[in-house]
Amino acid sequence: MREVPLLAWRHLASRPRQSALTIAGVALGVAVFVFTVSMMDGLLVFFTQRLIRVSPLLTVLPERLDVNLAREQLRHAAPLEIVSISRVPVPDDRPTVRGATALAARVRSVPGVVGSSVAGATPVVLSFGTIAEPATLVGLDPGDEATVTELPRCVVQGRWDGLASRRDGVVVGRDLADRLGVQVGDRLAAVGDAGRARELEVVGIIATGLGSTDESTAYVNLSVAQGVAGWGGDEGTEIRLRTAAVANLDGLRRQVQAITGHRVETWEETSQASLKLFRMIGVTTYLLTGFVLIVAGLGIANKLTTIILDKERDIAILRSFGFSRGAVRGVFLIEGLLLGVAGATAGCIVAATVIEYFTIFPIRFAAREGAVLAYTELFLAKDPRYYVIISLAALVISAAAALVAVRRAVRVVPVEVLRGTA
Amino acid sequence: MARRETGVRGSGPGDRAVLVACGLVRRLGIGAAAREVLRGVDITIEAGEFVALVGPSGSGKSTLLYLLGGLDHPDAGSVEIAGEDLARVNDDALAKLRNRLIGFVYQFHFLLPEFSALENVLMPLWARGGGRSQEDRAWGLELLGRVGIAEKAGKLPRELSGGEQQRVAVARSLVNRPRLLLADEPTGNLDSANANAVYELFRELNCDLGQTILVVTHDTDWAVRSDRVLRLLDGRLVGDEKRREERA
Ligand SMILES: Nc1ncnc2c1ncn2[C@@H]1O[C@H](COP(=O)(O)OP(=O)(O)OP(=O)(O)O)[C@@H](O)[C@H]1O
Ligand SMILES: [Mg+2]
Secondary structure: OOOHHHHHHHHHHOOHHHHHHHHHHHHHHHHHHHHHHHHHHHHHHHHHHHHHHHOOOEEEEEEEHHHHHHHHHHHHOOOOOOOOOOOOOOOOOOOOEOOHHHHHHHHHOOOOEEEEEEEEEEEEEEEEOOEEEEEEEEEEOHHHHOOOOOHHHHEEEEOOOHHHHOOOEEEEEHHHHHHHOOOOOOEEEEEEOOOOEEEEEEEEEEOOOEHHHHHHEEEEEHHHHHHHHOOOOOOEOEEEEEEOOOOOOHHHHHHHHHHHOEEEEEHHHHOHHHHHHHHHHHHHHHHHHHHHHHHHHHHHHHHHHHHHHHOHHHHHHHHHOOOOHHHHHHHHHHHHHHHHHHHHHHHHHHHHHHHHHHHHOOOEOOOOOOOOEOOOEOOOOOOHHHHHHHHHHHHHHHHHHHHHHHHHHHHOOHHHHHHHHO | OOOOOOOOOOOOOHHHEEEEEEEEEEEEOOHHHOEEEEEEEEEEEEOOOEEEEEOOOOOOHHHHHHHHOOOOOOOEEEEEEOOEEHHHOOHHHHHHHHHHHEEEEOOOOOOOOOOOHHHHHHHHHHOOOOOOOHHHHHHHHHHHHHOOOHHHOOOOHHHOOHHHHHHHHHHHHHOOOOOEEEEEOOOOOOOHHHHHHHHHHHHHHHHHHOOEEEEEOOOHHHHHHOOEEEEEEOOEEEEEEEOHHHHO
């Protein structure tokens, strides 16, 4: 019936204040939800951007795939079965990539790979005066590393190039430097696992924004790390690669694995734990925020129930002169949807405005000691899908609320109402 | 306005019956409070009749009217309107049947407060998907003119007096050109001047349009001025006086 929407509209329009309040409830739910999603996604995007600036996108690891294969074959072989294994490299447990420089050069020519660098990471104790701190000493070629990550650009005091000009130079993570109390120009001692020691001169302080790096890493020339760890001149713990693409790296990963025979990890795998944590926080937040929407839905159900109770006589009269139950149901469903649509629209507008405002005038936080991520500014992700999905959710909830409320309207028996008022 | 045909199909007297009710029984209340409000009522109303239904309060007049109008179901007996048996159709079909055949006026006007007088009048047409055409609007305005408030077509119910509201309700009950107009104390809430105006209106509708009317009333004036008076007492019809001849 064409007048069904008109009936719905007049009901709402004749109670402007009540309708506005209900709409405001939905709008608030939608706005809070959109803003929260934007914030949580912003955090993830912020973290990811930081991460891929300072991490290799692909990492060639020491673990050899062919050795693993041989080991698997041996493990699964039946007793007395003869297993033929040819060209097996000597399996050893030294966690390094051998012939790393040559491998790095070979991988660099793979289409899609735009930079490579050999790195060797080894645990050390750094000491300055009476203070000693455990740290990870990462040796690399300062020039090559510039083709893989933006680490050089994260140096906040001194210069990354100091590593190239001084063979015993060291670039120290900012928080680590704070704990040691060192500044550029200071000399510290690094002692490795096996007791091999080196004296180093601080040539730079680096701040990447990633807690793990800034708190416990010191960058040196590869040869220094090799010396401290006791490796040969061609060993490193990883080959770091920069690729042209950031996503869908699986094909390239397999290609590099085939060339090197080593296991290769994407940045997502390397940082899986952190990414998972962020996603989990996100899901929890969405669930909590979702309740705001559900409360808004209850608001709609409540408002409709009030109207329906109030309109029982009108419903009875409409039914008495021929409106069907379906038409009555339609009237109140449309009312619920109108409230939902208006609320979702208003909510989206409010959310977009607030997000825009905080993009122009961002909230800044004080940097915190020991944070996983130096998150010093509210970063809001923007994606039209947030609005679409959350509005749809609001509409579904409104429709559900209306369906619940409407059962009462459909149950109205005209004669009972008329008898009661006669 | 031309005299309209109302339920006149054949020429025999049986064919002229707009309403035929047989052996109507209605029990109301639950458990110990249950009682038989109607105890076997038979009524036949012919096209063009103006019938008054009178009886003391609590005698079952409203209850009978709801049964005749297809708003309630009898515990025994049957109601036929324009040859259609109300017991044989389901709820929604019954709603359509009411829309097509019957007009209701209640003691209270029951106008929808959010809609103008004209919109209220047209509402029964909306129920059947009409009420929008120029023709329908003209018919609605004509009815408002007939009840004497054409100039107030655009006003909301709260802007009208009690008598005017009731006149809108009368116009609404006629908009679907019903075979049978059922009214339950339509002037119960009105002062005597307004009550008289509504009575005159019914009289006119009956004379000019041949509208068949059944009015429940306490007002002896109404009873005296109608064609036929039915008396209900304790759920039984105890009187049926025809006075058409006298009037004519
Ligand atoms: N839902 C109900 N349950 C039990 N009894 C009822 C119910 N509705 C009405 N009754 C009884 O049925 C009887 C008839 O009621 P009805 O409304 O038909 O009377 P009426 O003749 O229209 O009276 P009035 O002139 O006061 O309008 C009354 O005695 C009333 O108490
Ligand atoms: Mg009554």
